[in-house]
Amino acid sequence: TRSSRPQRLLSVVKKRAAHGDPQSVISAIDYFCRHNEWAMNVGDEKGCILDSVVSELNPERVLELGTYCGYSTIRIARILPPGARLITLEFNPDYAAIARQVIAWAGLEDKVQLVEGASEDWIPRIKEHFGIETFDFVFLDHWKDRYLPDTKLMEECGLLRKGTVLLADNVICPGVPDYLQYVRSSPSYESYYFKSHLEYTQAEDGLEKSVFLG
Numbered sequence: 388t389r390s391s392r393p394q395r396l397l398s399v400v401k402k403r404a405a406h407g408d409p410q411s412v413i414s415a416i417d418y419f420c421r422h423n424e425w426a427m428n429v430g431d432e433k434g435c436i437l438d439s440v441v442s443e444l445n446p447e448r449v450l451e452l453g454t455y456c457g458y459s460t461i462r463i464a465r466i467l468p469p470g471a472r473l474i475t476l477e478f479n480p481d482y483a484a485i486a487r488q489v490i491a492w493a494g495l496e497d498k499v500q501l502v503e504g505a506s507e508d509w510i511p512r513i514k515e516h517f518g519i520e521t522f523d524f525v526f527l528d529h530w531k532d533r534y535l536p537d538t539k540l541m542e543e544c545g546l547l548r549k550g551t552v553l554l555a556d557n558v559i560c561p562g563v564p565d566y567l568q569y570v571r572s573s574p575s576y577e578s579y580y581f582k583s584h585l586e587y588t589q590a591e592d593g594l595e596k597s598v599f600l601g
């Protein structure tokens with residue numbers, strides 16, 4: 388049977404990118420998704436905004452909701468300070484299997500822990516399972532109807548502290564209206580919209596950066 392899109396992405400990475408070179412993995416994926424086959428990676432335009440938010444923050448503890456093929460995982464992990472850790476949650480086991488190999492090809496497996504399962508099952512267990520108090524940075528890129536409930540769950544589980552930065556992908560396309568309304572109206576958040584485009588297209592999309600005020 389026909390290969391899957393994630394499998395085709397992995398084969399492009401192995402053919403075009405240098406082992407241990409995260410930038411070449413990022414470039415290989417972006418080239419393929421722009422010229423051959425679209426895929427739902429955050430992409431190069433929104434990816435540069437992600438890079439600037441992460442490098443300004445220099446987070447030690449990072450949570451990513453939604454790994455897919457690991458593109459944003461390696462964009463973040465490649466600029467983390469030594470000793471920093473990224474936990475990434477992926478529901479889909481096929482995506483997770485590909486992402487592990489992409490992360491390994493980039494040589495970033497020591498900074499990344501990929502966990503398979505549902506975010507609502509894992510979020511309440513992160514503290515005791517990973518020995519983590521709170522996160523410095525959270526990248527939301529999973530099911531769009533889970534952004535709001537999972538943000539409330541992270542608050543309830545005490546995983547956010549004064550200054551924790553949430554960065555949400557796809558706030559315009561596909562869109563997360565309930566999440567946007569919440570972070571923009573809640574006195575517990577200071578929010579900012581980075582206008583951009585849907586990965587590899589000219590359609591509008593953007594990233595919402597929300598700082599938790601405690």
Ligand SMILES: O=C(NCCCCCn1ccnc1)c1cc(-c2ccc(F)cc2)cc(O)c1O
Nearest residue numbers: 427452453454476477478528529530557560561
């Ligand atoms: O659905 C998306 N991501 C979630 C994937 C499944 C997550 C599974 N999971 C992981 C952890 N817990 C659950 C997504 C979609 C699009 C898009 C945009 C336009 C279009 F016409 C079609 C699609 C663009 C993105 O950038 C996206 O991120």
Ligand SMILES: [Mg+2]
Nearest residue numbers: 429528556557
């Ligand atoms: Mg996305």
